[in-house]
Amino acid sequence: MSKILFNEHQRRQLELNPNVASISDRAIQYKAEFKICAVQENLMGKGPSQIFIENGFDLEIIGVKKAKSSLSRWRKTFKTYGEQGFLEERRGKGSTGRPSSKDVSSEKKLEKAEARIKYLEAELELLKKLEELERLAKKRF
Structure with a gap:
């Protein structure tokens, strides 16, 4: 700038x-x-x-x-x-644009979906632990 x-x-x-x-x-x-x-x-x-x-x-x-x-x-x-x-629009240093979802193979889609599921499951476990800790903290007071 x-x-x-x-x-x-x-x-x-x-x-x-x-x-x-x-x-x-x-x-x-x-x-x-x-x-x-x-x-x-x-x-x-x-x-x-x-x-x-x-x-x-x-x-x-x-x-x-x-x-x-x-x-x-x-x-x-x-x-x-x-x-x-x-x-043509090419914003960003060395940018090639967002990868198209049309060109992604079904194997890659499955891989991405599995990784997302794993992430969401870990997030859910973390939230469960947090709720448990909050319940324990309320019982102590």
Whole structure:
């Protein structure tokens, strides 16, 4: 999360930029098309500051570090996933999303169910012991 806080005037100015998808007090979400274009221009030799300035961003507002770090992150994404990496949602570091239950074999489902049953049985035993201890404590007083 950025240490920069955007004021209302700065947020309005950034919202007018066609390369911005959304903006909050601390974060700018850029459009995928801009990210792809920026990475390709960077690979051809343009610097992050130059790319952002040419695309209508005021580096006084967003900061030079933000431009550099964003482009660095986008290059990694581009290297790993290509253009498709910017077009699909992939939140979280190295995330592949929640595993689909459709792809799970019946053996895995059974294994998971047995583990859950074992956990719930242990939980029930613990609750029974706790109730017994509470009853004993009440009898003593």
